[in-house]
Amino acid sequence: MTFSIEEIQRSSIKDYGAFYLFQSIAQSIGLLRALERALPNYWQEVFNLACYLISSGDPFLYCEDWINSTECLPVGSMSSQRISELLAAISPDSREAFYQEWCQCRSEQEYLALDITSVSSYSNLIEDVEWGYNRDKEALPQINLCMLMGEKSGLPIYQTAYSGSLKDVSTLKTTLSKMNALSKGKPTLIVMDKGFFSTKNVNAMLNDAAKLRFVISVPFTSGFAKKQVESERKDIDSLQNTMVLGEDSVRGVTKLRAWNKDHKIYTHVYYNAMKAMKLRENLYAHVALLKERAEAHPAAHLQEEEYSKYLLIRNSEKSPLGYTVSIKEEAIRQELETGGWMILITNDVTNAKEALRIYREKDVVEKGFLRLKNSLDLGRLRVHKDGIMQNKLFIGFISLILAAHIHKVMLEKNLYKKMTMKKLLITLSKLRIQVVNGTRILFPLTKNQSTIYKAFNVKEPV
Template structure:
């Protein structure tokens, strides 16, 4: 007969023992055996099982002297630890999370090297060197998430932004992450970047233009539009950074309200302007017939466009209006536009389903009569207006960048955020949230954010060495992850198993010990 008994230890932890009662024939009296099966989690009250001991053949053996020999993967720890120290993120974590930073770094090491869901950390942790001597199991990782509170995260962001300096330009963008949890209030039906209606949250991120390192993120309601998302940053600006941020944003964030708010909050900004705005339409009208002049040629990264700058006043503020025309881009856009016109026209005539109904409504006139049936006509005025005023043109505004060449170069560099989003969703398992509470969601995204910083730094090193064309990021992490360390109980010196040629190159490139 078996039962469970709880015993409180001196350290305050409550252990659970499984007790088997039986009749002892030798002693001729009742007896029992007990085995510790785990301890009680203080937060949930649930039993946390003990970690299983390593079985034979799992990487442990006895030497002839009887001492214990351990074979552990050390490559992923070496490269992630190098990234953590070079970026300074580990110092910021130690300062803000003095008790939790080893757990945070172990989770982020797993996410950056394996890219698998966090619930698979158990086996990986048992066979790799980490920031925790005894490794980490998925249940401990789940318990960590609620500890990464929003107030602590904001404290980290302030420390991290201060570490990255105030002279950096920062790109801002937004992406969506799907989730089917009914217990997270931010999860709402909205259209993702591929225009698919899904339950999701939106994730706003700010990234350094030069370093390309992420410096701040904010989860937002799944229905929120880009233009409204900027309001959240403006409201939190003094909380995350006491000094002025210089934000580079695409035209999805433009509105007259946002322009006024950026000035009011003393932000430096460079912002793309959509052609739905009067500012862009009037700028193109002014320069349509005179921008294609050799005096206006601007060359950025070997690409030549025509550009002009107007200094204007907006609500009493100084505003630099930069107008660009790219003749090569215009030819490509015109060809694509005409192709879409043709395919839409054929679909309308045949009665097929239209993919872009807004496009069809804008550029076609459809007449239905009982006698002649359906008649489809091109809206020549709308088509001519698009080709004259939009194709090949780009307009941006800034309150601090005077030079048209500098403005264009800085704006084109803002793809760092998009690359970070790509890493976040494809490299590190964040296409879908696998948590079911708001606290866990905030903690989970924070872990992913730290792992993204490490990933971006490693990827940058590979790119600088021109390795990106030869090897993928995951190929490099898998290769260095195979590096093994042999340690013997009672001896300080460790041995490393024979390294491959590629492992030696990785060690040399990153300067690993």
């Protein structure tokens, strides 16, 4: 087939490769079917927006440019005004219908319930935005998100937002009741980071009539955690206690410890020698540089917090500069005391390696949320109504499903040794389609593009 010069000049060239991967994944895992059944009037727009978030990481404001330059689902214009109307139009019933459909697509036998992160907001009109503990140390009100994950697939199944000022078991139990109904009573293991830890919370979970199953990290502000480290410090660093997870090796031991007079709890103690050494070397180098600078200009650093944390700067008539500088050895010792150590407690998982594997799965989802907050423009909820906030998070959730699947395949096929996820998407986006007089012409695939599609078991586009 041949075309005239005028036809070629009037033709359009659009990116296609990355969107083709997203669409193929969504089709294979049942995501498109769930969206179409739950949101028959909006599913194409929602899916395009989710793909846009992964592809660009820019605010919704710029989505129209991406739509115009990408071969995606035919939705017409996606102006800022239209996106605002979409965010206002999706009902809570439609979101819940999607979660129901999506859960039915998955064949999970067990779930992980992850209490993960906070998302900050400038709005005072969103009901659940309250001042509370902010994991990012930001002086902003926030909401918290809890997510249900498939234990085997690693895919997000359900998410719900709740008040940023609440982080106790009563709130968690309300969230779990919703998840339990959705998963039809399949076993759920709650996995929580140290921000949720308190003696009160652990006692409440141990005493709960529903016999909640949990794994939680214990911070070193807790005397219980420090006591476990001291009890294992002399003996943990041995070949017998070594376990290998991926390319990482750690020492780990498990003891059944008394928690209170009524309960015992599995206590998993871990020591990462490489992490401890790296922490020590970095701290030593940091303090050495601080000391050099303080000795050169002691008066300039006298009131600086970072210097006073590690150094003692004193007046001295004998010193040429009028000051002496010494290292606070006890402060260094205390900071390194728990370096490389981690404590997990659980009423369910008896094996240290399995407990650590489960907890690390949570880390994968944490990174997914970081993508939502940092790259996917959800770090600040730039919306001022509760429904719009929920729908923006909902679209982010669809993005996270796709990103989680891509991450899982990249791990399984060792693609991370060759490229990052961003590099993978950039490589695919260079596969383009030219439309000349209504005829679609696909550019030739490169070797790298073909390798990526093969890794994902996706048929090459034609």
